[in-house]
Amino acid sequence: MWKTITLFSLFIVINGQCSCSKFTNETNCYAYGYCLFQNGACKEAECEAIPYEGKCKSPRCLWKDDKCSTFKADEQTCSALLPQLCTKYEGCHYDYSNLKCVVTNDCSSLHIDQCNGKLLNGNFCVGDPFENKCQEMTDCKSLTTEFMCLSQSPHCKYENSVCSPQVCTEIKDEFSCSFLDECQWNNERCQYKNCQSIKFGYLCNGDTCGFDQNECFTCVEQYGYQLFVGLISLLFIL
Structure with a gap:
């Protein structure tokens, strides 16, 4: 069916x-x-x-x-969150079966329709419905199936059976380039962002660059992970 x-x-x-x-x-x-x-x-x-x-x-x-x-994740604080806020807080995930926000402790213990939200360490749960598998995501390389990896496009790429981070210079279109904060579209190609070349504060401020003293500078504290959460619907045969 x-x-x-x-x-x-x-x-x-x-x-x-x-x-x-x-x-x-x-x-x-x-x-x-x-x-x-x-x-x-x-x-x-x-x-x-x-x-x-x-x-x-x-x-x-x-x-x-x-x-x-x-914010401290527990049953009371998570359950009080609206559905659209639930997965933004560490330690909570949304249970679609029971339509409520609950505490997240371990991704691997979650059913596929509960596989969302953040652990207390800030890592997200990501699932593959075809493998009926939910796992903790630390980075692109931690994703163990092709479906999981491709669901993160353009931030992750799947090549030679390996999931790895996307490289700015390998992105061929402006739309995909714009999704990555560390990339910028310049001269008809995607490049790593040159903060010093940005002249306006509203274009500068982000995870990669900051604006102060009328100059855009490169943030030193890099290599963390920022995550954007969206919704997808999957149709498959059981």
Whole structure:
């Protein structure tokens, strides 16, 4: 029989974030990430110190009862999250069978229709319905099936039975190039982003580059993982 399953699809971007201490200007400090400007310095904000909802964001912070607090995954806090917020917080996944957000402890223990969300270490669960398999994803190379790897395109590529990170210079179209924060489309080809060549702050700020002192600079703290979560529907025969 034919069956449709809706799964979370993960897209991984290999980069990091600028340290808040890199920003010396108060305006630029507030414009970037979780940074707050206090006592003449830009620093990473403790959730409890964030005074407004706009900067109280997942996966570290949760806005509740008109205040920002550090998120701690447990049955009570996960179950209180709306479906669209559930998988943005570490330690939670959405159970489509029972239509509720619950705690995530181990990807391999999840049924395929529960295979989504983050573990407490920040890694995501990714599944293959044809193999009926859910596993923890640390990077592209950790994905063990072709389906899992191709579901991460253009961030991962599958060649010679191996899943590996996409290389900017191998991407042939502007649309795919634009998905990767570390890549930029220039002179009709995809290249690694040259932060110093970017002239405007709104084009600069991201995981790869930061803007301060009227200049765009390269973030030092790279090689972490940022993930974008979307939804895909799969139709297959059981």
